[in-house]
Amino acid sequence: MTRPESMASPRRLRATERQQQALELRRQGLRYDQIAQRLGISTPASWKLVMKAYQRSLRQNDELAEFNRKLDLERLDAALMAIWPQVEAGKSPAVDRLLGILERRARLLGLDSPQKQEVDIGETLARVLAELARPGGPADD
Numbered sequence: 202m203t204r205p206e207s208m209a210s211p212r213r214l215r216a217t218e219r220q221q222q223a224l225e226l227r228r229q230g231l232r233y234d235q236i237a238q239r240l241g242i243s244t245p246a247s248w249k250l251v252m253k254a255y256q257r258s259l260r261q262n263d264e265l266a267e268f269n270r271k272l273d274l275e276r277l278d279a280a281l282m283a284i285w286p287q288v289e290a291g292k293s294p295a296v297d298r299l300l301g302i303l304e305r306r307a308r309l310l311g312l313d314s315p316q317k318q319e320v321d322i323g324e325t326l327a328r329v330l331a332e333l334a335r336p337g338g339p340a341d342d
Contacts, residue, residue, distance in 0.1 A: 220253050220257065222240065223236050223240060223247055273309055274309060284302075
């Protein structure tokens with residue numbers, strides 16, 4: 202059984218560099234066939250390089266967003282601990298700050314349930330149907 206290749210292996214580093222080159226060329230507006238010609242590869246291979254680089258970029262963005270979310274939650278925890286004695290003492294400004302911290306925390310964690318909204322399209326639908334049904338309306342064009 203062979204060991205998995207290291208992420209820092211020369212081959213992987215070259216592959217990643219090549220993907221980044223392809224992505225940069227695509228960002229510059231080159232078509233896949235032009236990228237292929239510049240890099241000395243086939244057009245399908247150039248597309249694969251760009252897609253792999255793009256997917257890596259998305260993963261890195263997701264990881265960065267998750268890191269920042271955790272950092273913000275830690276900051277909110279620190280702020281909450283700092284004002285907690287004042288909250289327990291019933292001081293209104295501290296309670297207001299607590300509510301702001303809790304609202305921000307709920308948004309970061311996606312805890313708020315979606316708000317149900319009702320839309321009455323009856324009048325608009327009736328107007329559209331009447332327009333469609335009248336002689337010389339859009340249906341007769």
